[in-house]
Amino acid sequence: MLEIENNQPSELMSIPNEQIDIEFYNDSRTITNENYSVYFTKPEQLLDIFTEMEEKSLPLVEKSQYTSELLDSIHSTIKNTISEQNHEVEQLKIKVNQLEESIKQEIEREISCQNILTQCKNEKNDPLIEQIKNTIEILYKNHIISDDMGISTIHMLQTIENKIKSLLNIIEHMDSSAVMEAEKFRENSIRTIERQEKIRQEKVINELRHKKTLLRTSAPPYPKV
Known part of the structure; x- marks a missing residue:
């Protein structure tokens, strides 16, 4: 048994390497040819x-x-x-x-x-409110309707406002030169009224001063103590 086992490696060692490679290549080629086929037959x-x-x-x-x-x-x-x-x-x-x-x-x-x-x-009886109402009534009577006084003060104000809007609309469509002339006339009238009022007030003041002077001169002299 020992001799046989020792002889096997020696037999393998005695086979040339070229022969082993050729046999392995042939065996692998045989396997490849048997199991696979070449897919590409042309380079393109x-x-x-x-x-x-x-x-x-x-x-x-x-x-x-x-x-x-x-x-x-x-x-x-x-x-x-x-x-x-x-x-x-x-x-x-x-x-x-x-x-x-x-x-x-x-x-x-x-x-x-x-x-x-x-x-x-x-404050129904406030003097200022009564004065305003009287002024509105006078304005309404002088410039709107003179004989229609049976309406409320608020209605009078609304009527006066509508009248003012109507007049302003008329003024917008008037000739500018005519408006300027009317404006100048109004300013002159206002200045005239102011001068007259100033003269009247000065006259009243002078009359009061004159009365005071007369009262002082006509008063009996104070008795000396």
């Missing part, structure tokens, strides 16, 4: 396959680029929309604040008007 086949793959991938690349551009456009649109909405929200907040402030002012005006109305009701 590989190039054709690459060309076909490139042609198939080109639409995918173009579609990917289009999708990327579309996404960028959508992102930009969303960003602009958000910015516009934020701006609109800020403007609406400003308008809401303005409306709230206007409502607050109107409430304050309503309270003030109610207080004035209450005060007027409590």
